[in-house]
Amino acid sequence: MHFEYQIEGGNFTRAGFASSEIKKKLKQLNVDLGIVKRTVVATYEAEVNVVAHAYSGTIYVDFDEEKVVIRLVDEGPGIPDIEQAMKEGFSTASSTVREMGFGAGMGLPNMKKNADDLQVSSEVGKGTTVQITMHYQNPNNK
Amino acid sequence: MTVQQLTEKLNLKVYGGKKGLGNEISGGYVSDLLSDVMGNADTGEVWITLQTHKNVMAIASLKDLAAIILVNNHQPEEDTLNQANEEGIPLLGTHMGTFEITGKLYELIK
Ligand SMILES: Nc1ncnc2c1ncn2[C@@H]1O[C@H](COP(=O)(O)OP(=O)(O)OP(=O)(O)O)[C@@H](O)[C@H]1O
Numbered sequence: 001m002h003f004e005y006q007i008e009g010g011n012f013t014r015a016g017f018a019s020s021e022i023k024k025k026l027k028q029l030n031v032d033l034g035i036v037k038r039t040v041v042a043t044y045e046a047e048v049n050v051v052a053h054a055y056s057g058t059i060y061v062d063f064d065e066e067k068v069v070i071r072l073v074d075e076g077p078g079i080p081d082i083e084q085a086m087k088e089g090f091s092t093a094s095s096t097v098r099e100m101g102f103g104a105g106m107g108l109p110n111m112k113k114n115a116d117d118l119q120v121s122s123e124v125g126k127g128t129t130v131q132i133t134m135h136y137q138n139p140n141n142k
Numbered sequence: 143m144t145v146q147q148l149t150e151k152l153n154l155k156v157y158g159g160k161k162g163l164g165n166e167i168s169g170g171y172v173s174d175l176l177s178d179v180m181g182n183a184d185t186g187e188v189w190i191t192l193q194t195h196k197n198v199m200a201i202a203s204l205k206d207l208a209a210i211i212l213v214n215n216h217q218p219e220e221d222t223l224n225q226a227n228e229e230g231i232p233l234l235g236t237h238m239g240t241f242e243i244t245g246k247l248y249e250l251i252k
């Protein structure tokens with residue numbers, strides 16, 4: 001099964017839509033609830049990061065027999081230092097975004113904690129690609 | 143305890159999401175940082191916050207929270223309220239500040 005969702009930078013009203021669709025699909029597939037929960041956390045944070053930090057993006061979701069791969073490709077400023085961005089508390093969020101309660105610098109650490117596998121690559125001035133892989137089995141692998 | 147019982151005991155306003163008043167409460171989480179709630183709140187918890195925009199409902203729904211309590215008489219934005227009704231997640235309110243309502247909630251469900 002393959003799905004695609006568009007994300008518009010700066011538009012917070014739809015943030016979480018793709019995560020919610022993925023959650024429904026995983027529940028239909030009877031995936032262990034703990035795994036569904038971890039998928040939701042990682043995907044939501046990735047989705048919000050495109051809204052908060054990039055200009056536009058696409059989410060590509062592929063469900064196969066044993067796993068789901070969620071790839072978020074955005075056009076945006078990119079991340080100059082990914083290692084620094086992964087640190088809890090690091091954030092470049094604007095003051096408007098912070099007033100909404102985003103910008104704690106916890107999103108990427110949340111993704112790292114919850115994804116079975118997380119790949120982040122970025123080109124400054126072009127954009128960022130985040131790939132989250134979740135396996136349907138092994139709830140104890142985290 | 144159900145959300146309905148909680149609203150009666152603490153005299154909370156029910157702005158919307160009445161369909162979920164039967165939700166069982168497993169605990170509580172208090173934060174105004176959305177990624178903190180995303181990462182650390184758990185299913186069935188009541189979330190106490192001063193954030194009134196629509197993203198709180200998205201988080202409550204994704205995390206299967208039992209209800210949201212807005213403190214200090216903060217009013218929900220219109221689209222927040224609409225989503226609470228669509229999802230059936232109770233959106234509650236109180237005149238109390240975060241410290242007071244958290245203490246009372248803790249006493250009731252600890
Ligand atoms: N898609 C992206 N495009 C550009 N920069 C990004 C992207 N995702 C993350 N970043 C950078 O990495 C930083 C850390 O991201 P992280 O998600 O951990 O925290 P945050 O989004 O700032 O706050 P929070 O997630 O707690 O609301 C961001 O502030 C931003 O500088």
Ligand SMILES: [Mg+2]
Binds near residue numbers: 045
């Ligand atoms: Mg983030």
